[in-house]
Amino acid sequence: MTTPTSRTTSARRLHDPQARGFASDNYAGVHPEVLEAIALANGGHQVSYGADAYTEHLQDVFRGHFGGHATAYPVFNGTGANVVALQAVTERWQSVICAASAHIHVDECGAPEKMGGLKLLPVGAPLGTLTLDAIDTQAYGFDDQHRAQPGVVSITQSTELGTLYSVEEIAEIVEHAHTLGMAVHLDGARIANAAAALDRPLRDFTTDVGVDIVSFGGTKNGLMLGEAVVVLNPDAVRGMDYLRKSSMQLASKMRFLSAQFDALLSGDLWLRNARHANAMAQRLETAVRAIPGVQVLRPVQANAVFAVLPQDVTARLQKLYPFYVWDESTGEVRWMTSFDTTEADVDSFAAALRAELVAD
Amino acid sequence: MTTPTSRTTSARRLHDPQARGFASDNYAGVHPEVLEAIALANGGHQVSYGADAYTEHLQDVFRGHFGGHATAYPVFNGTGANVVALQAVTERWQSVICAASAHIHVDECGAPEKMGGLKLLPVGAPLGTLTLDAIDTQAYGFDDQHRAQPGVVSITQSTELGTLYSVEEIAEIVEHAHTLGMAVHLDGARIANAAAALDRPLRDFTTDVGVDIVSFGGTKNGLMLGEAVVVLNPDAVRGMDYLRKSSMQLASKMRFLSAQFDALLSGDLWLRNARHANAMAQRLETAVRAIPGVQVLRPVQANAVFAVLPQDVTARLQKLYPFYVWDESTGEVRWMTSFDTTEADVDSFAAALRAELVAD
Amino acid sequence: MTTPTSRTTSARRLHDPQARGFASDNYAGVHPEVLEAIALANGGHQVSYGADAYTEHLQDVFRGHFGGHATAYPVFNGTGANVVALQAVTERWQSVICAASAHIHVDECGAPEKMGGLKLLPVGAPLGTLTLDAIDTQAYGFDDQHRAQPGVVSITQSTELGTLYSVEEIAEIVEHAHTLGMAVHLDGARIANAAAALDRPLRDFTTDVGVDIVSFGGTKNGLMLGEAVVVLNPDAVRGMDYLRKSSMQLASKMRFLSAQFDALLSGDLWLRNARHANAMAQRLETAVRAIPGVQVLRPVQANAVFAVLPQDVTARLQKLYPFYVWDESTGEVRWMTSFDTTEADVDSFAAALRAELVAD
Amino acid sequence: MTTPTSRTTSARRLHDPQARGFASDNYAGVHPEVLEAIALANGGHQVSYGADAYTEHLQDVFRGHFGGHATAYPVFNGTGANVVALQAVTERWQSVICAASAHIHVDECGAPEKMGGLKLLPVGAPLGTLTLDAIDTQAYGFDDQHRAQPGVVSITQSTELGTLYSVEEIAEIVEHAHTLGMAVHLDGARIANAAAALDRPLRDFTTDVGVDIVSFGGTKNGLMLGEAVVVLNPDAVRGMDYLRKSSMQLASKMRFLSAQFDALLSGDLWLRNARHANAMAQRLETAVRAIPGVQVLRPVQANAVFAVLPQDVTARLQKLYPFYVWDESTGEVRWMTSFDTTEADVDSFAAALRAELVAD
Numbered sequence A, B, C, D: 001m002t003t004p005t006s007r008t009t010s011a012r013r014l015h016d017p018q019a020r021g022f023a024s025d026n027y028a029g030v031h032p033e034v035l036e037a038i039a040l041a042n043g044g045h046q047v048s049y050g051a052d053a054y055t056e057h058l059q060d061v062f063r064g065h066f067g068g069h070a071t072a073y074p075v076f077n078g079t080g081a082n083v084v085a086l087q088a089v090t091e092r093w094q095s096v097i098c099a100a101s102a103h104i105h106v107d108e109c110g111a112p113e114k115m116g117g118l119k120l121l122p123v124g125a126p127l128g129t130l131t132l133d134a135i136d137t138q139a140y141g142f143d144d145q146h147r148a149q150p151g152v153v154s155i156t157q158s159t160e161l162g163t164l165y166s167v168e169e170i171a172e173i174v175e176h177a178h179t180l181g182m183a184v185h186l187d188g189a190r191i192a193n194a195a196a197a198l199d200r201p202l203r204d205f206t207t208d209v210g211v212d213i214v215s216f217g218g219t220k221n222g223l224m225l226g227e228a229v230v231v232l233n234p235d236a237v238r239g240m241d242y243l244r245k246s247s248m249q250l251a252s253k254m255r256f257l258s259a260q261f262d263a264l265l266s267g268d269l270w271l272r273n274a275r276h277a278n279a280m281a282q283r284l285e286t287a288v289r290a291i292p293g294v295q296v297l298r299p300v301q302a303n304a305v306f307a308v309l310p311q312d313v314t315a316r317l318q319k320l321y322p323f324y325v326w327d328e329s330t331g332e333v334r335w336m337t338s339f340d341t342t343e344a345d346v347d348s349f350a351a352a353l354r355a356e357l358v359a360d
Helices: A032-041 A053-066 A078-088 A111-116 A132-136 A167-179 A191-198 A240-246 A255-265 A269-289 A311-320 A343-359 B032-041 B053-066 B078-088 B111-116 B132-136 B167-179 B191-198 B240-246 B255-265 B269-289 B311-320 B343-359 C032-041 C053-066 C078-088 C111-116 C132-136 C167-179 C191-198 C240-246 C255-265 C269-289 C311-320 C343-359 D032-041 D053-066 D078-088 D111-116 D132-136 D167-179 D191-198 D240-246 D255-265 D269-289 D311-320 D343-359
Strands: A071-075 A094-099 A119-123 A149-156 A183-188 A213-217 A227-231 A304-308 A324-327 A332-336 B071-075 B094-099 B119-123 B149-156 B183-188 B213-217 B227-231 B304-308 B324-327 B332-336 C071-075 C094-099 C119-123 C149-156 C183-188 C213-217 C227-231 C304-308 C324-327 C332-336 D071-075 D094-099 D119-123 D149-156 D183-188 D213-217 D227-231 D304-308 D324-327 D332-336
Touching: A032 A255, A032 B032, A053 A071, A053 A227, A053 A255, A071 A078, A071 A240, A071 A255, A078 A111, A078 A149, A078 A183, A078 A213, A078 A227, A078 A240, A111 A119, A111 B240, A111 C119, A119 C111, A119 C119, A132 A167, A149 A167, A167 A183, A183 A191, A191 A213, A191 A269, A227 A240, A240 B111, A255 A269, A269 A304, A269 A332, A269 A343, A311 A343, B032 B255, B053 B071, B053 B227, B053 B255, B071 B078, B071 B240, B071 B255, B078 B111, B078 B149, B078 B183, B078 B213, B078 B227, B078 B240, B111 B119, B111 D119, B119 D111, B119 D119, B132 B167, B149 B167, B167 B183, B183 B191, B191 B213, B191 B269, B227 B240, B255 B269, B269 B304, B269 B332, B269 B343, B311 B343, C032 C255, C032 D032, C053 C071, C053 C227, C053 C255, C071 C078, C071 C240, C071 C255, C078 C111, C078 C149, C078 C183, C078 C213, C078 C227, C078 C240, C111 C119, C111 D240, C132 C167, C149 C167, C167 C183, C183 C191, C191 C213, C191 C269, C227 C240, C240 D111, C255 C269, C269 C304, C269 C332, C269 C343, C311 C343, D032 D255, D053 D071, D053 D227, D053 D255, D071 D078, D071 D240, D071 D255, D078 D111, D078 D149, D078 D183, D078 D213, D078 D227, D078 D240, D111 D119, D132 D167, D149 D167, D167 D183, D183 D191, D191 D213, D191 D269, D227 D240, D255 D269, D269 D304, D269 D332, D269 D343, D311 D343
Parallel strands: A094 A119, A094 A149, A149 A183, A183 A213, B094 B119, B094 B149, B149 B183, B183 B213, C094 C119, C094 C149, C149 C183, C183 C213, D094 D119, D094 D149, D149 D183, D183 D213
Antiparallel strands: A071 A227, A213 A227, A304 A332, A324 A332, B071 B227, B213 B227, B304 B332, B324 B332, C071 C227, C213 C227, C304 C332, C324 C332, D071 D227, D213 D227, D304 D332, D324 D332
């Protein structure tokens, strides 16, 4: 075997760094400040598996946002965060009440069931938000041995449908759940967008209203990758360290997850990114609502716009700007904005859409 | 809520980038070429969940190393790679024969059992390497409904004990396993160290001897994070895409995993890093073998040195250079070298050890 | 320790063998012919775990009912039968489409998810029967790695709501499922009641319309305990022996399960029992429909009658004849009949109900 | 569909009720007193799923044997009892220390791992009995997140190798386990044989030495089928009702399980049966030890005799009296005796063996 003699880097660019679309906030890359943080965390040795300086410091950062009892456990991705968090607040025989549109039910390939052994009890939620009545359709049968015991209510904030719970709505759900002996998990894959939209600190709609555990999203808000399970109510949670490891979510070089979160959360980057993405969604909504033939069906409260378009228009437009069809049967499409969406992106997209529909 | 006005980066350094030790190759950071590749992959939008240009290109890179039938599935960490790979080659009722020292048995908090539903059949392996005889202590009971059917033999190359299988030994194991209807999984968390030590291309001891599936390690060889399940024998494998997702190992911004692997594997970085780490282990072994009172118990074949030291010496030395005690009862310690270990690190560590033992 | 000297039997009766009610068909005991069969199967030694003469013979018995490709695997209970059967027709990453009222979703404490790792996709089914449209609300996303792949449609015949699928409806569901690459499982906890009600041989609405696998119910039709997973389409099924054992459903003294089924199925006992139970439900329906103030909400097609009563009437009546409230909110109650329900039971119950409502 | 007109019973005998052998105590049938109890429990309706008079009464019966804090949960079989019991004393991230010869490791097709998500840590136990030293080879790493936390020690009494723990040995194991924060599970598939051999009440080597939970075996001691999980230490156990149901071990017509146990345990039937089986094993041991060429390798302490025979002798003898080869490589065979083994069985078997070996 001959030793290669070249020592030039293999690092290369294979894509157009100017191309953007409205497909998903996870099509975006890494915010430059986050990348800089990764570079600064590099070099030398740091204890692996979370006993590093960055992860230690991160606890203060999260406590600044969520209060002094919060503990953050960085993990790799949102599915991992959710499955770890849900296991941590349930017994083996319990189940999870969630919206039928919840990511944990729809988009995790059965990970909660297959990896966590968790039964899901999906309930109807046309706007993506659970109501007390909807919860009550499944919150029964406590002490009935035939029934996987409802142990936790999982809500998503902002929701998979681009909508928001008000602080009061979450407070009501938590009170209701706690009264029935259930914990509350908040899937915060886009929690920053929610805080920005509500114009409220993170703890206002989590810690302070009694949410027990949060999947805190970083990836969709400018990280390279990284989510964190944030334990708000230690009394409701067991075994986090072991569950993170056995759920294959324990990073060896954890400093690089924690440094990203530090960049995002120590200052206002998380909020700047989220506000910008939300503002771009508002701009897009305003623009498309003014176009005849476009129907915006749901409130635009975070960084998603859902609209119904003629199918042929969708097909042609997708060639210019990637985005997803949400519902083949109705022609509803989803447009996501992200921290790197520009006003020009929105305006030119809206112009193209207008051209299509006027041309039609 | 007041908008923060500062917009300076929160990125910061919290550690000494010159501090190093011999605790683990995952105490090291990211190789600069890998970091550069991440930066180059940034900017603009790329399709998420693996349909990006970097992941597509990565297939060619892996095929260059493992042959034209290979397919690589980037995942987050080694436990994830192992659990996905083992599920992909087993039925629900099958079991895994492995060394009692295997990472999957010892260091994964039960993830194979808890997440994969996989029964492990650990067998004695004093040097970390399975023998045919050892395998046969568990390779029985085929067609016995009472027995979790042995479905796969899992070997680690290089092993958790710093030893190596020869190419011929792997070939024999594979032939034996296949004859019995079992697949072969290779846990390659340090596969590059093995290739470097054997001075053989990667495919020589994997594809070309019939290994079915590999957990390919990147993190311990200079990546920020990233492993890949590499399917070598598609006929033995089912459901990789779904298993990766349901096992919570599907990265949304996968381009950043793939770009790291591209930097590592397109050129010779993987081999340079591994050779260097191995050479440092050799240098360390040579140095410590010359010190009276140090017993090196196992062959040093990759990037680990195991030695027995007096307990008080260990305790004092750990304050200077972090490393782990491997076996409290015998006083055996483990020293790992990595891509960033320097000759000076080794020499000064050996000098400190010598001073301790002479001083004693 | 003193050896007890008495050698009299401890066998005793602790209940009133004349007391009956309408709570459930599993409140009933064992049909005398079944008990006789158990006694005849007793004595001497028989190979355990299914290699006995009774289990061997049982294959012929089941083939007589389900055709020459059928294989029956006796198990302990319905939940066990369902979890084994569903595992046998699915990959680890697949999911199960079922009615929201299905026993597997409502009454198995999450066993399919927790033990089988199976994601359930419950869909609305007001009468307990799935329609093609209802199935299609979840039969999508094939090849989408984010989605637990719909792998099997599970129907219950007769349903948990006492209704029936026609032979044609099952044929349509099977054809639809197979076209989409899904298997079909039939939960036949009350399959005999269905056959009796349809007045069709068992194979007409199972084997001959393409159902792949059946949970065949014995307990509710006069066995002491015992169900059987019946594999109708061997090509759709893998690993039955191992799945039965690993799912804790393999009886050691299996002859006593098989002998019960032999008594039930070799002659017409299964049909006599089912017809009788169905006839009693018809008699009850007729009687209560004639009582003012009783509303029978669903078609009475098997051995269940659902009716809405005033709450206080229900409470008083339950003291005379045990039965369950099905829906607290509506006042709906369920009356089940069984092989040992007598005409006098029905008549006196109806008389008591009439007295209540007239008295009211 | 023609209604069958014959109404004669299908109950029939398909085997020779005089044939017996030494293959397993589960080749035997049902003790007549147990069958009588089943018949007496029949007739009329009883509440299903455990709320019947027989199961209620059974609590007193078990408390008579195990003390006033004991609660018994009847289940179907031993694998079910073990998996339920082990789940009930562990968290999701814990593991089970057991002998390498334990039934849970060797003969349950991976049910503990696959159904319970339990990692097993098998340790060497040449006589089937765990020692403190053997336990300590795996009882480490408490608080290490990489390690499935040892949460329970599982011992089998009498063991799979026909040996016994003394009361003192169990007391020591319990004390050691409790000191380390681990619970103790006793797999009592043959617990009656152990009590008979020790000549001690059941509670002496369970409750009174601190065992937390027992799998109480009925099937091998004369029941048709039935085991019970007996909770001795309620503080160490959670969720029994739910775990039994979700583990598919909840019988609907539970009265018939409980009535069997009543017959077994209310009087001395359990002890008579066990003493008889043990005595037959002693008689067999005595007889075969006197035969030249037979090597009895392990102490015969319960109802199993292990011996080494020439292979051809084994083969010929198996045609006369079924029994199993335990270890193909050494020629070791296992002979089990049961409640229905007769002195004549033993004597004629020993005579046949003697004839073989003298003839040889």
